[in-house]
Amino acid sequence: MFTLDSRLKTDFLGSVLKTPLLLPAGVMGISASSLLYAVQSGAGIVTTKSLTLQPRKGHDGPVISPVEGGFINAMGLCNPGIEFGIKEISEFKIKSFVPVIASVFATEPEGFVKLTEFINDSEADFIELNLSCPNVSAEYGVPLSSSPVIVEEVVRAVTDISKIPVIAKLSPNVPDIKLLALAAEKGGASALCLINTLGPGMEIDINIGRPVLKNIFGGMSGPCVKPIAVKLVYEASSVVKIPIIGLGGIMTGADAVEMLMAGASIIGIGTGIYYRGMDIYRKVNNELNEFLMKKDFKHIDEIKRINIDG
Amino acid sequence: MFTLDSRLKTDFLGSVLKTPLLLPAGVMGISASSLLYAVQSGAGIVTTKSLTLQPRKGHDGPVISPVEGGFINAMGLCNPGIEFGIKEISEFKIKSFVPVIASVFATEPEGFVKLTEFINDSEADFIELNLSCPNVSAEYGVPLSSSPVIVEEVVRAVTDISKIPVIAKLSPNVPDIKLLALAAEKGGASALCLINTLGPGMEIDINIGRPVLKNIFGGMSGPCVKPIAVKLVYEASSVVKIPIIGLGGIMTGADAVEMLMAGASIIGIGTGIYYRGMDIYRKVNNELNEFLMKKDFKHIDEIKRINIDG
Amino acid sequence: MDKRISLRIDKIVEETSSVKTFCFSSPIDALPGQFIMLSDLRTGEKPFSISSSDSNGFSVTVKALGPFSSGMFAFKTGDFLSIRGPFGKPFDLRKGSILIAGGGVGVPPLFFLARELKKAGTEVVFINGAKNSDELIFKDLINELGINQIIMTDDGSSGKKGNAAEGLLNTLNESDFDAVYVAGPEGMLKKIADIKTDTYMELLIERYMKCAVGICGQCAVDPSGIRVCVEGPVFNQNMIRKLTEFGVYKRDAAGRKKYFEKAFSK
Amino acid sequence: MDKRISLRIDKIVEETSSVKTFCFSSPIDALPGQFIMLSDLRTGEKPFSISSSDSNGFSVTVKALGPFSSGMFAFKTGDFLSIRGPFGKPFDLRKGSILIAGGGVGVPPLFFLARELKKAGTEVVFINGAKNSDELIFKDLINELGINQIIMTDDGSSGKKGNAAEGLLNTLNESDFDAVYVAGPEGMLKKIADIKTDTYMELLIERYMKCAVGICGQCAVDPSGIRVCVEGPVFNQNMIRKLTEFGVYKRDAAGRKKYFEKAFSK
Numbered sequence A, B: 001m002f003t004l005d006s007r008l009k010t011d012f013l014g015s016v017l018k019t020p021l022l023l024p025a026g027v028m029g030i031s032a033s034s035l036l037y038a039v040q041s042g043a044g045i046v047t048t049k050s051l052t053l054q055p056r057k058g059h060d061g062p063v064i065s066p067v068e069g070g071f072i073n074a075m076g077l078c079n080p081g082i083e084f085g086i087k088e089i090s091e092f093k094i095k096s097f098v099p100v101i102a103s104v105f106a107t108e109p110e111g112f113v114k115l116t117e118f119i120n121d122s123e124a125d126f127i128e129l130n131l132s133c134p135n136v137s138a139e140y141g142v143p144l145s146s147s148p149v150i151v152e153e154v155v156r157a158v159t160d161i162s163k164i165p166v167i168a169k170l171s172p173n174v175p176d177i178k179l180l181a182l183a184a185e186k187g188g189a190s191a192l193c194l195i196n197t198l199g200p201g202m203e204i205d206i207n208i209g210r211p212v213l214k215n216i217f218g219g220m221s222g223p224c225v226k227p228i229a230v231k232l233v234y235e236a237s238s239v240v241k242i243p244i245i246g247l248g249g250i251m252t253g254a255d256a257v258e259m260l261m262a263g264a265s266i267i268g269i270g271t272g273i274y275y276r277g278m279d280i281y282r283k284v285n286n287e288l289n290e291f292l293m294k295k296d297f298k299h300i301d302e303i304k305r306i307n308i309d310g
Numbered sequence C, D: 001m002d003k004r005i006s007l008r009i010d011k012i013v014e015e016t017s018s019v020k021t022f023c024f025s026s027p028i029d030a031l032p033g034q035f036i037m038l039s040d041l042r043t044g045e046k047p048f049s050i051s052s053s054d055s056n057g058f059s060v061t062v063k064a065l066g067p068f069s070s071g072m073f074a075f076k077t078g079d080f081l082s083i084r085g086p087f088g089k090p091f092d093l094r095k096g097s098i099l100i101a102g103g104g105v106g107v108p109p110l111f112f113l114a115r116e117l118k119k120a121g122t123e124v125v126f127i128n129g130a131k132n133s134d135e136l137i138f139k140d141l142i143n144e145l146g147i148n149q150i151i152m153t154d155d156g157s158s159g160k161k162g163n164a165a166e167g168l169l170n171t172l173n174e175s176d177f178d179a180v181y182v183a184g185p186e187g188m189l190k191k192i193a194d195i196k197t198d199t200y201m202e203l204l205i206e207r208y209m210k211c212a213v214g215i216c217g218q219c220a221v222d223p224s225g226i227r228v229c230v231e232g233p234v235f236n237q238n239m240i241r242k243l244t245e246f247g248v249y250k251r252d253a254a255g256r257k258k259y260f261e262k263a264f265s266k
């Protein structure tokens, strides 16, 4: 007999996930408690907020604004810093067996290497390199993942010393994702995470005559970015062999199926929490299972990139 | 007394436009009649479908699909070819004094130069270089406007021989629009047009298990792209002195005001036709005028980039 | 429906050797004269008039012509098709006594119209035209509506000899009607649109369509640029007469003018 | 309201030298206990409880504390502010006899609550606590509702001497109530939440907020991770008692734990 559990249980880089749904970086992931909340809502794997060497309070508000079909946000990488962050991971690990991805952010290879040293001493299962935050350009310029050379360099520097598998999170805001996906793979990444927020975008309040976000610009997430996320996962998965975490605007089981068909191995849900509640993970697990059941598939792997190229 | 006419009448590269609203390339602009329809609906300036040296029937269907907050489309540059196209411009000019932008598409400088020679013999008022079609990548690879060097080269080649002002239409799908805007200006462009469709994106039908668009990928337009369009116009207008045609998801007078505040000189409306009818031009003109009236502005120029940088 | 959806084909009816009706059991909010865009996501996407629609579902009726429509004949019950719509301005349903005249694939949308008129208690005469008795469609369905059906075939193999245009002219001369609705090949439509009559008349016309949502300009007609996919495909006689290209040329997929054969012009 | 909007300030009421109420004459679909995010698009964006709302508009009541709230005092009628919301789970309005206890900026949301309860014909006792008579707010508004108001000041300069928590304890001992609603500084809330009582009790708590839509995780509380901006800011006594961090620490803008001064713990 095939059940929800058997259909959705999946292997990700050697870890067994109860469900293929992931809590992505920066969404709810500040504390052990918020990671736990996602797990209890049906997420099969969780990611911490992107951690930096020093604590960051992030940008002043407004840090987020609703737009057509989603949000623009510029949190500004608020996080308690790597030292405090890995303590939250330990706290989480006391209460849960679910794998944790530690997301880290730096602006040059050395920073990433230092962060990796901290992570090596932590209980994180995977390390994710945020090479693609679009919301700190005033401080740091365009994201590292705009350049294949830099992507390869950073990923290699980290994989050289990391004790756990390395995931590269790439930016959607590039003319050719294939080059960056290949660069990350060549650098030694064990998986890709696609996409970080889009754009960034901007909103102006016409009565006040000012940009709405304090940071002026903010990356887009939510349903409106899904077509671009699906496209980039499709393109990246056509050139790399490593698994891809597909995310960007996933709201329903149908969206998750679409992402799997595009070539993703597992699926992230972030902004969807706003639209369908924390319970979105359980809802999407059920919807995914129902789809597989109705179409007589035994496992999500069977629909990965199905037919698409035929 | 200030009236709608006096508030909205605007100068664009030496031509007087009755209203600052533009019909962008590829939207309704196949024939003289469809350009005329836009004029009669309140557009102050119109653009032809992007013309190529040879006629193109475009991609097979589906060429368009609705997505959250807009559409993805891959028409595939269907057009009757430059020779037939300039005849339509003449036909339009018999019936209207409204300025016409001839949009042209080629894949290398030589092609653009040949097209410009045709346009030089036509009654077009401006020539717009489509350097940014995202929907013919299977044929031609990433758009020309991904590279500042190529943008400058193509624009220079055309301005060298063009008898009329040259507009460069740029791609939103780049990590740093400022480089491309500056390259176009340096190459001699008289104005920029921002943005062409975003992404492109992709949709997969999960029951059929196939990409929905025959071209697989399609550029995004409509309300969902507005935040990114506003951001790119804001960024470009902070570095170039030439005027910018701002477009992407404009639906209402409020949207138009937002685009002007971001730094646009005139405003394009394409996909908005779907949401509010051909009459959208008249509606937006009225809404724009009402906003200016309520806030005691005498002319749209007064709100261009107002306060934004304060 | 704002989004594209894929629907399971629930029933296929073979109307003739070259015409099939595809039925879907999901309801669609459609009115007679409207069309959907139908695609297999492999060959192409084409507009098809809705040939029936109610709370149980809807259907389209396809004639095998070129690659896409012939390709449709390979589909079986249970297969999925991708659908957008409904699109376009429907017929304006008048009251009183109504005359309908259809030729070829003009018949399906008119059948849907006749059914709705009949539901509203309106009196309907339906002229059903075809090349020959083999190509005649919907004869039984129209009879089942309990309305007056006049069959016309070019070769006289069924009903009267002659085409739907001739049938319409004769019927109009014999009796008074409150409204006339017509659909069929452009040659036939042109002849009918040219009739001088005070009777209110609407015609369903076809133009090459791509977006079907009024933005690509492909179906814009001369001289006004109005869009067959939005302001049409149903136009009244006055509007049709203002279309300088009607019966003269139409645009191909590239937007070039393609003139009809001589037969079509006055 | 799904989108951010900017609204003209239509009226400003100076409640005390450090508290102002900003009124907007656009209606907002809000319930007592809910809050909006308010921004000048220059200094920041902060959550403020809705202090009244009906079909004519709504208001928020701001105490000058730090840069943002003090900055608000420069705004004049006619200026625009940027607003998102309303957000959060409102109070669950019970029937019967109701006890309300507020301290400081906990009073504004409770005033809105009292007004709605009164509208529903419910009997309400309102304990209005402040440091001293100068800082007392909404005294007249609450009296105008025609309900029993018990004023408490720390220094006894108005009403009884003592804080709202003490006032609540005394009142609860004297009479029976069907529900108790509380808002105010965490020290006060903590004392009240610790009261052993069978009476249904809800408390409105504050945590640092950024997104207010439940996705950034900033306001998630230990140990369950539930979000004050979505599952709160109103919690019942049972839920509050499960929050291990309540009265002990809260997180700053970076997500670090900041422990309260000794005074707050049991």
Ligand SMILES: Cc1cc2nc3c(=O)[nH]c(=O)nc-3n(C[C@H](O)[C@H](O)[C@H](O)COP(=O)(O)OP(=O)(O)OC[C@H]3O[C@@H](n4cnc5c(N)ncnc54)[C@H](O)[C@@H]3O)c2cc1C
Residues within 6 Å of the ligand: C035, C044, C045, C046, C047, C048, C049, C050, C060, C061, C062, C063, C064, C065, C066, C067, C068, C069, C070, C105, C108, C109, C205, C206, C207, C208, C209, C210, C233
């Ligand atoms: C409003 C409308 C309603 C229609 N309703 C029906 C119907 O109910 N039943 C039916 O069988 N057919 C209908 N058609 C015609 C149908 O859309 C196709 O044109 C037809 O199926 C032939 O397509 P093909 O690709 O098989 O043939 P092709 O060989 O590609 O084309 C044959 C002819 O069809 C026309 N055509 C091709 N593509 C299109 C297109 N995208 N849009 C419009 N015309 C096109 C061309 O002018 C060509 O002359 C309708 C067309 C329109 C515009």
Ligand SMILES: Cc1cc2nc3c(=O)[nH]c(=O)nc-3n(C[C@H](O)[C@H](O)[C@H](O)COP(=O)(O)OP(=O)(O)OC[C@H]3O[C@@H](n4cnc5c(N)ncnc54)[C@H](O)[C@@H]3O)c2cc1C
Residues within 6 Å of the ligand: D035, D044, D045, D046, D047, D048, D049, D050, D060, D061, D062, D063, D064, D065, D066, D067, D068, D069, D070, D105, D108, D109, D205, D206, D207, D208, D209, D210, D233
């Ligand atoms: C649900 C809720 C309802 C509130 N209702 C009111 C109200 O009706 N009236 C009122 O005057 N104040 C209210 N506040 C508090 C208000 O949001 C601000 O915290 C306060 O105005 C101080 O901000 P500041 O920037 O001026 O001061 P700061 O000096 O920056 O901060 C002073 C204190 O306010 C807290 N604070 C600062 N920023 C935030 C933030 N983004 N979110 C939450 N707390 C923050 C900090 O913990 C700090 O201790 C409410 C807060 C919450 C969470």
Ligand SMILES: Cc1cc2nc3c(=O)[nH]c(=O)nc-3n(C[C@H](O)[C@H](O)[C@H](O)COP(=O)(O)O)c2cc1C
Residues within 6 Å of the ligand: A024, A025, A026, A027, A049, A050, A071, A073, A075, A077, A103, A130, A133, A169, A195, A196, A197, A220, A221, A222, A223, A225, A247, A248, A249, A250, A268, A269, A270, A271, A272, D211, D215, D216
């Ligand atoms: C509020 C918010 C904060 C985010 N913070 C981070 C972050 O710190 N690091 C990161 O790599 N991505 C961050 N992201 C991006 C998400 O992880 C995700 O890639 C993106 O939102 C697209 O997915 P979605 O549409 O499901 O939200 C953030 C997104 C949001 C909405």
Ligand SMILES: Cc1cc2nc3c(=O)[nH]c(=O)nc-3n(C[C@H](O)[C@H](O)[C@H](O)COP(=O)(O)O)c2cc1C
Residues within 6 Å of the ligand: B024, B025, B026, B027, B049, B050, B073, B075, B077, B103, B130, B133, B169, B195, B196, B197, B220, B221, B222, B223, B225, B247, B248, B249, B250, B268, B269, B270, B271, B272, C211, C215, C216
């Ligand atoms: C159906 C369609 C066809 C288009 N064709 C062209 C084209 O040929 N050349 C071009 O430069 N842009 C083309 N565009 C892009 C538009 O000109 C415009 O830049 C884009 O749609 C964003 O504006 P909007 O959101 O107002 O539609 C097309 C857009 C659409 C929707």
Ligand code: FES
Residues within 6 Å of the ligand: C208, C209, C210, C211, C212, C213, C214, C215, C216, C217, C218, C219, C220, C227, C228, C229, C230
């Ligand atoms: S088919 Fe595109 S405008 Fe009608």
Ligand code: FES
Residues within 6 Å of the ligand: D208, D209, D210, D211, D212, D213, D214, D215, D216, D217, D218, D219, D220, D227, D228, D229, D230
């Ligand atoms: S403020 Fe972001 S989750 Fe509550």
